[in-house]
Amino acid sequence: MFMGASTQQGEEIAIKSRKIVKSLIKDKISGFNLLEIDIMERIVHSTADIDYADLVRFSNNFTDIALKSLRANEDILTDITMVKSGITQYNGNVECFIKNKDVIAISKENQITRAAASVEFASQNDFEGVIVIGNAPTALFKAIELFNEGKLNVKAIIGVPVGFVAASESKEELSKSKIPYIITNGPKGGTPVAVAAINSLISKI
Amino acid sequence: MFMGASTQQGEEIAIKSRKIVKSLIKDKISGFNLLEIDIMERIVHSTADIDYADLVRFSNNFTDIALKSLRANEDILTDITMVKSGITQYNGNVECFIKNKDVIAISKENQITRAAASVEFASQNDFEGVIVIGNAPTALFKAIELFNEGKLNVKAIIGVPVGFVAASESKEELSKSKIPYIITNGPKGGTPVAVAAINSLISKI
Known part of the structure; x- marks a missing residue:
């Protein structure tokens, strides 16, 4: 089955939709590798927002x-x-x-958001892997800070927080770091964008 | 605290962001009631997409x-x-x-999506309340069909499925029904839009 559809009716909609997305963004995909193109298509599919084809940026090594x-x-x-x-x-x-109790404690003690505290907590608990941020720029800033201090073993970040405050800045900072990344330029981003990107990669395992 | 922020840092971002949203859409809110304006602001806040101020439509009685x-x-x-x-x-x-087993059975038996089958299941189990659809146009079509047949006691629908296939059509059909509704014109919509709308209302209880 295709794009998470579990029935024929769902699959038909997904396939038609994907064809439309491909035709809508076909002029925007030159220079991207196949994995990157799949991510771009899924993001446009899940938001119905063609702008994302212009907003998405990858570090060279991100998909690998x-x-x-x-x-x-x-x-x-x-x-x-x-x-x-x-x-x-x-x-x-x-x-x-x-919602972890230790995270809430870290958040209160350091006067930071719970999302930032959860990255701090992950670092303290020897996290190793991929971070996916669709909403909280504070979490993204914290991840970059801890990585730069050698305290966070993050391999790649899907960094697409959404919003008019701090989101753009956090993504720009990620793009200047040494962490393999995908970002969306500007304020746009969010949960469906983040989920589309990680699910694209998972489908290629 | 404001907009779900549980810390001062989160609250500061939410308040600043909300001010920016208010100024960005201030020319688009005339004719809407205060509850509708809060919903519109939250949708733009959670997507960073100003277009939504032009795409959102309410039935007269929806918020009440x-x-x-x-x-x-x-x-x-x-x-x-x-x-x-x-x-x-x-x-x-x-x-x-x-993910309910009965829903999966209904889905297979009737060759419909699980999302549509879950509305069928809700109808069979005397559902009464508000339906929130951010993704599956098939679920929205099914809800309208069952309501029209007198089989679904839905009081209002947040009907904002996203996508290039069937989503627009399902929302248009909702807007022609007798169900109190919020929709977004065209293909755009999705989880953050749906969640912003319902959470706005819940915050007013």
């Missing part, structure tokens, strides 16, 4: 390194529960620590 | 009737688990039947 981590069944860490809920086909662990 | 149902703690039914995951502050039941 992210896929290697996922093939090794390393952990996936998400910023919020909604993102975790969208990742249903992975054989490894998909973690979201936002 | 939806709020009445939610104040009575009637059930909320979502089309997929991701939408359910985003609804964390409701005192009543938030249901998603997509």
